[in-house]
Amino acid sequence: xxxxxxxPQLFQLISSHFKEIIREPAVIFWGIVFPxxxxxxxxxxxxxxxxxxxHVAVIDDPPAQLEQSTNKSPIQAILETNGQRMDPNGxxxxxxxxxxxxxxxxTTIFIFEKTSWKNALVLLKRGNLxxxxxxxxxxxxxxxxxxxxxAHFSYLKLSKIFGGEITPRMEHPESVQPMTVPxxxxxxxxxxxLMSMGVMMSCMWGxxxxxxxxxxxxxxRRMVATPMRKSYxxxxxxxxxxxxxxxxxxxxxLFTWLxxxxxxxxxxxxxxxxxxxxxxxxxxIAIFISCRTANTEIGNGLVNAVVMPMMVLSGIxxxxxxxxDWSVPIIQKLPLTLLADGLRGIFIxxxxxxxxxxxxxxxxxxxxxxxxxxxxxxxxx
Amino acid sequence: xxxxxSIKSDPVIxxxxxxxxxxxxxxxxxxxxxxxxxxSVALLGPNGAGKTTxxxxxxxxxxxxxxxxxxxxxxxxxxxxxxxxIIGLSLQETRFIDRxxxxxxxxxxxxxxxxxxxRVDEIIPIIGLSEKSRAYVVNLSGGQRQRLALxxxxxxxxxxxxxxxxxxxxxxxxxxxxxxxxxxxxxxDQTSLILTTHYMEEAEQLCDRIVIIDYxxxxxxxxxxxxxETDTSEKLIEFTIDAxxxxxxxxxxxxxxxxxxxxxKGTITLARLETDLPEFLNFLNQxxxxxxxxECRRKTLDDLFTSMTGxxxxx
Numbered sequence: 001x002x003x004x005x006x007x008p009q010l011f012q013l014i015s016s017h018f019k020e021i022i023r024e025p026a027v028i029f030w031g032i033v034f035p036x037x038x039x040x041x042x043x044x045x046x047x048x049x050x051x052x053x054x055h056v057a058v059i060d061d062p063p064a065q066l067e068q069s070t071n072k073s074p075i076q077a078i079l080e081t082n083g084q085r086m087d088p089n090g091x092x093x094x095x096x097x098x099x100x101x102x103x104x105x106x107t108t109i110f111i112f113e114k115t116s117w118k119n120a121l122v123l124l125k126r127g128n129l130x131x132x133x134x135x136x137x138x139x140x141x142x143x144x145x146x147x148x149x150x151a152h153f154s155y156l157k158l159s160k161i162f163g164g165e166i167t168p169r170m171e172h173p174e175s176v177q178p179m180t181v182p183x184x185x186x187x188x189x190x191x192x193x194l195m196s197m198g199v200m201m202s203c204m205w206g207x208x209x210x211x212x213x214x215x216x217x218x219x220x221r222r223m224v225a226t227p228m229r230k231s232y233x234x235x236x237x238x239x240x241x242x243x244x245x246x247x248x249x250x251x252x253x254l255f256t257w258l259x260x261x262x263x264x265x266x267x268x269x270x271x272x273x274x275x276x277x278x279x280x281x282x283x284x285i286a287i288f289i290s291c292r293t294a295n296t297e298i299g300n301g302l303v304n305a306v307v308m309p310m311m312v313l314s315g316i317x318x319x320x321x322x323x324x325d326w327s328v329p330i331i332q333k334l335p336l337t338l339l340a341d342g343l344r345g346i347f348i349x350x351x352x353x354x355x356x357x358x359x360x361x362x363x364x365x366x367x368x369x370x371x372x373x374x375x376x377x378x379x380x381x
Numbered sequence: 382x383x384x385x386x387s388i389k390s391d392p393v394i395x396x397x398x399x400x401x402x403x404x405x406x407x408x409x410x411x412x413x414x415x416x417x418x419x420x421s422v423a424l425l426g427p428n429g430a431g432k433t434t435x436x437x438x439x440x441x442x443x444x445x446x447x448x449x450x451x452x453x454x455x456x457x458x459x460x461x462x463x464x465x466x467i468i469g470l471s472l473q474e475t476r477f478i479d480r481x482x483x484x485x486x487x488x489x490x491x492x493x494x495x496x497x498x499x500r501v502d503e504i505i506p507i508i509g510l511s512e513k514s515r516a517y518v519v520n521l522s523g524g525q526r527q528r529l530a531l532x533x534x535x536x537x538x539x540x541x542x543x544x545x546x547x548x549x550x551x552x553x554x555x556x557x558x559x560x561x562x563x564x565x566x567x568x569x570d571q572t573s574l575i576l577t578t579h580y581m582e583e584a585e586q587l588c589d590r591i592v593i594i595d596y597x598x599x600x601x602x603x604x605x606x607x608x609x610e611t612d613t614s615e616k617l618i619e620f621t622i623d624a625x626x627x628x629x630x631x632x633x634x635x636x637x638x639x640x641x642x643x644x645x646k647g648t649i650t651l652a653r654l655e656t657d658l659p660e661f662l663n664f665l666n667q668x669x670x671x672x673x674x675x676e677c678r679r680k681t682l683d684d685l686f687t688s689m690t691g692x693x694x695x696x
Contacts, residue, residue, distance in 0.1 A: 008492065009492045009493055011492075012488060012489050012492035013489070013492075016478060016481055016485065016489045019480065019481060019485065020478050020479075020480050020481065023480035023517075024480060217475065217476035217477075218472055218474060218475045218476070219475060219476060219477060219478070221442065221472060221475075222470075222472055222475045222477075222533075223493075225440060225441075225442070225465060225468070225470055225472075226465055226490060226493040226494065226537075227462050227465045227466050227493055227494060228493040381442050
């Protein structure tokens with residue numbers, strides 16, 4: 001006689017979904033190895049001090065004028081005095097290099113290339129350089145886009161080198177103290193962001209795309225033609241996804257702890273609560289967007305429509321405070337921002353459990369709302 | 382009353398005046414039939430005849446626009462869990478989880494019915510996948526996947542087995558393997574089987590009754606001999622001639638010849654081969670028609686379908 005519950009449905013469903021994921025080598029790479037590589041790449045790029053190299057165009061238009069002039073141009077004079085002439089390639093105009101050495105902020109190398117206005121503009125448009133220098137009436141003129149912060153950076157250093165008048169002057173002696181203690185570095189900002197992005201991507205692609213794929217293969221239809229409990233099916237998918245996200249995030253943390261000494265300064269229960277709420281939030285959204293379609297291309301578009309705006313706006317790689325002030329309160333209410341801010345609060349600001357209660361509750365509410373709405377319109381066939 | 386205790390003489394499946402449309406297309410237009418315990422019935426028809434829609438309504442996947450469907454005396458509404466327990470089905474095309482093995486896939490589905498592992502171990506040899514039980518589904522051939530689908534359908538020892546085109550797209554060997562499993566199943570008179578197909582051989586070999594469907598309507602139903610009007614001595618002659626035959630007005634045929642559009646190929650039915658065949662050859666000779674090919678065979682369901690619709694089953 002058959003014994004009921006000898007193969008509990010939920011256990012079998014969880015086991016099957018888990019095997020489905022871990023047996024796909026690409027899933028292990030993209031889910032675990034790739035975020036670690038990204039953290040490594042960005043962490044090294046932004047944490048270790050490297051030489052900064054900037055190219056500068058010096059207008060030499062027309063070259064004959066300079067040679068005929070009895071007074072040497074101020075730019076040429078400083079380049080010859082302080083710069084090091086680089087070997088020109090063939091008939092190319094001479095290039096100079098000036099190295100600005102700073103023990104605390106690192107070395108900046110400026111490479112000056114004499115060229116025509118026309119060519120300088122082409123190089124600027126291509127992004128090869130961000131600043132153009134020219135002589136006129138014995139004065140140095142700097143040409144750059146005032147919206148470009150990198151150009152600002154170059155201008156301030158160049159103006160010091162060339163003794164420009166706009167150099168900021170401090171009335172008191174100044175001192176630079178680099179912030180390298182854990183919690184204040186870029187990698188400390190980045191890791192909670194990468195974890196949040198991992199949760200979003202994993203839920204949206206893993207759950208949504210997986211569900212649409214199962215619908216298009218008619219597997220959902222076949223499964224609901226049995227006494228399987230539909231709720232068990234969805235619970236098992238969510239459970240496996242949360243387990244995978246926990247493993248992925250733990251490995252990312254472990255790696256960055258070993259490589260960059262990342263620490264969790266706030267409440268661990270709070271961290272788990274925000275993390276779980278983030279998973280539930282994106283799980284609910286994933287079920288909602290995949291509740292109808294059986295077309296994987298439409299699914300692709302739907303997932304991108306949710307993921308892309310948050311990837312850009314939610315401050316995963318760089319702070320969203322660079323966006324216009326009016327948009328910041330809106331951005332702060334996006335699920336990815338709530339999750340990333342919540343995790344950052346605990347990781348780097350030492351937030352207590354009570355301080356992450358509000359984002360946790362909002363994330364849970366978002367997840368619950370979309371889950372219920374998704375189930376209302378869900379198409380199994 | 383328990384669903385399995387319904388009276389033996391009651392139909393297991395009772396389809397009454399069922400209609401179903403999709404936008405402007407009328408897929409099923411007033412279908413009635415009954416299936417009794419242990420019967421095997423084929424829904425035979427060409428592609429687009431409405432077989433799958435009818436099957437999906439019986440499976441509870443689609444709802445009829447009009448009419449009723451009773452399974453063991455129960456409608457789908459309100460009895461879903463109970464009916465799912467007694468039905469086994471195989472959809473026209475299902476792809477299971479790629480990276481689960483055959484045994485794991487069967488175990489997963491067995492868990493939905495609360496079945497023990499022994500049932501999975503019983504099913505694997507029945508569907509001939511003992512050597513593949515540890516193979517991932519993604520690595521199975523089309524025929525092996527279809528046998529797995531059939532194995533899943535048989536897990537719960539279903540009272541009603543619904544198979545939607547179980548051998549479509551399979552090579553002849555794979556098809557015969559599926560037929561062998563189903564023939565074995567026919568010995569168990571507890572399971573009622575409905576299968577849809579556009580292969581007449583499948584319907585002939587596996588089913589007691591055949592329901593011929595076209596454009597959403599039943600054209601004819603009965604046993605094979607009832608449909609072919611029982612006269613086993615009746616033979617069908619297919620022939621080819623070397624040049625198009627002249628208009629029938631000029632040389633009225635003594636036989637009811639069904640010509641192809643080019644009038645180079647024809648088909649006739651002969652009641653008594655010994656007397657009718659010489660007469661037919663004589664007719665060709667008198668009309669100056671020279672045979673290049675002649676084949677004599679028994680009448681088939683395809684011939685019946687062609688005589689009713691002017692089209693062939695596989696068109």
